[in-house]
Amino acid sequence: MSASKIAIGCMHLLAKLPLPLLRGLGKVVGRVLFVVAGQRRRIALRNFELCFPDVPEVQRKAWAKESFEVFCQTFLDRSWLWFGSEELVRSRVKLVGATHELKGDTPTIVFAPHFYSMDAGGLALPLNTEREFTSIFATNPDPDLDRWFMNGRQRFGNVKMLNRADGVKPIIQCLRKGGLLYLLPDMDYGKNDSVFVPFFAVQDTATIPSLSRFARLGKAKVVALYNRMTPEGYVAELTPAWENFPTDDHVADTARMNRELQAAIMTMVPQYYWVHKRFKTRPDGEPSLYSGK
Template sequence: MMQQQEKKKTDKGSLGGHLGVAFMHVLAPLPLPVLRALGWGVGQVLYVLAAQRRKIALRNLELCFPQVPPRQRRRWARESFVAFCQTWLDRSWLWFGPRALVERRVQLQGAVQELEGDTPTIIFAPHFYGMDAGGLALPLRTSRAFTSIFSTHPNPAIDAWLRAGRQRFGDVRMLNRADGVKPIIANLRQGGLLYLLPDMDFGAKDSVFVPFYGVPAATVPSLSRFARLGRAKVVGMFTRITPEGYVAELTPAWPNFPSEDVEADTAEMNRRLQSYIDTMPGQYYWVHRRFKTRPPGEPPVYE
């Protein structure tokens, strides 16, 4: 009986996922201003209804920007919810729209020369809401092999849609965290690109505590370790939502990175991330409990 109930629940979830993907097909041809207006409206509603996530976002902003007036922090939190909804709906045309449309709406700027040649390269791509658009900007404009690591979505239909969309253009290989580091390092040493998003709290295991806006944050030191193992340079990339679509900005390769000190490298990564966030606080993924893992003896920061 329990197995039958579990199967029915799975079937309903899968059906919902398929319907959601079909709805994205319907949205894809809509003009961008219409999609953005729809995302703005849904984001405003979600900000009110998703109370737990709203509290997390506000608490993160309070910890990271204690000197900023509460009214501004609330404004950034609301912007974050709107950006989440707008970028989610934008995946309709990103993954179903014509290639020419995507190329027109998704721009790649900055130190694009860092993609030339075959030097092993890691793209540090933090969790700004435009990260999937940035992920498409790279294979659209380079033929180099491209590897990225993403967590599996619990809904099989949504997971398949996410994977297919992210691998839509170019030579892209999506890896699960369970796949280990060997395929990642192999691709780097063969002159490939790695699109890495190591700025979330993945727990105490294999993490180091380094400051993030002055607050000790459990941070995986994978950027430093992959750079060393793959003999790779590191380039930052942050993707900004614009009225016309997205702009992905590449930074010059980081000097003297990696060093011999993994913890110092990871602290440097967070410092650079802060400089990116400061340019667009409302577009960062504040709904994640970034400080859920605390150093030994320290109390939790979320109620």
Template sequence: MAIQQLTGRAVIALMHALAFLPLSWLRGFGSMLGSFLFVVAKPRRHVTLTNLRVCFPEVDEATRIQWARQSFIYFCQTWLDRSWLWTSSPEKIRKRLQLSGALHELDSPGPLILLAPHFYGLDAAGVAMALCSTRTAVSIYTKQPNPVLDAWIKERRARFGDVLLFNRAEGLRPVIKALRDGGALFLLPDMNFGDRESIFVPFFGIPAATVSSLPRFAQMGRARVIPLLARVTPTGYDIELQSHWQDFPTEDVVQDTTRMSLAVESWIRTMPAQYFWVHKRFKSRPPGEPPIY
């Protein structure tokens, strides 16, 4: 426990110190660190390149390697960016976050779900929504193994506006209640959580285990679904809020989950290096299908 406390406090002190550095310095450090990890982190490099090869077979190998290396760089840059996202003043953060799109959707009455795919700018998107919206922000989180860091991260993510953070272990009931009370649920349903909790829908033409939480939450919470996209830029982040989906959800969970998966695919094609390719998206396979990794 003592070691965890020391480690947690050291990381927190580092994040506070990094926040004072110019953004260009942080991005430079992130570029060097990402390039280094791309060389030494062989298992994750293999996962990343495998994902890109099966999703972009039409792209030449040199381009896929370039995307993979850049993906590692974005991973490190956005990790370092959490220093100022979590500790700096609202004025400083606003200067680095450019919001666009259907911002009026945030003021429309009724529950809403912010569909936020796993692009590296996720944390920036979450902070942007907390800063510009008066709604209660609802999020589901996974507890960190280090209790000091876990408490600090929860406190940092809830420092702007009215924020409700629910541990996955708490179940669906409090999340649905918060939605029906008019909250905005920040939902990230595009990862592989195992085939027991998922259904297989196409993702870049490959059956991928995908949780059907988006249509289920939308139905139970009587909520509109609004895509929220975050793009890393040299000066910070571009955050785009799209118009809410029409005719969603339907009575067909598979159809609705497929719609989500195809939408995520279309967004990835606009910024392929900024997606979380280090994740084993195709780890779960349909019965009889060979492993991909």
């Protein structure tokens, strides 16, 4: 039996634990990971240094430690999110905010940035709407893990997963049919198709302008979904549709997206995905911001 199958089997067992016990286990694992996962620790600390140069180092380190804990807690929570009963998931995952934006058939893009709770938010929407719900994925090289992720993310509602390799056309088709698109465009996806816009204190951050472009091509409104881990489970907060978005300037739109994200991050700093090399791609001629990391 492969290691991934054993791990998935363990998640079946963990799904039966009381939530406080599971969260406690995740916290312990996160503290250990902060010590032993040296490269990821250095990346997280560097990201905090780049984004918050005026914040005292002791605070940045505290954020990084808590970020590792939340990362592990939310990962273990996938046990009950993907194996627990619908009743259990509904009792722990709450959708709040501008839920009226889900009604009707207006093409809608849900900007869902990489908070560690993103998979909880990915279930909150199909549990609360009958509309077709589309998300974009990249194939995991491990077929067992890939199947686990796919099954978990499609377990409720009318969910359709589109492979990133299939291009833009099926995405726009889903939108124009009045669907919902769950979009996570806030990572560093390389130089191709990216624009450089500010993100916190880093003025040139490679960011794909897909939110603006898909909204324009699909004639869609944009709402944001900010997912937060709480002691009781998760709260997914839906914002009202963004006004004056998109415009004809995809660079300005992408800069606005980052500003909106910054405001959300500041309400729960450690819960954002800081273990990723967000600033790996640099403008031509600029040195790496992660030298030795």
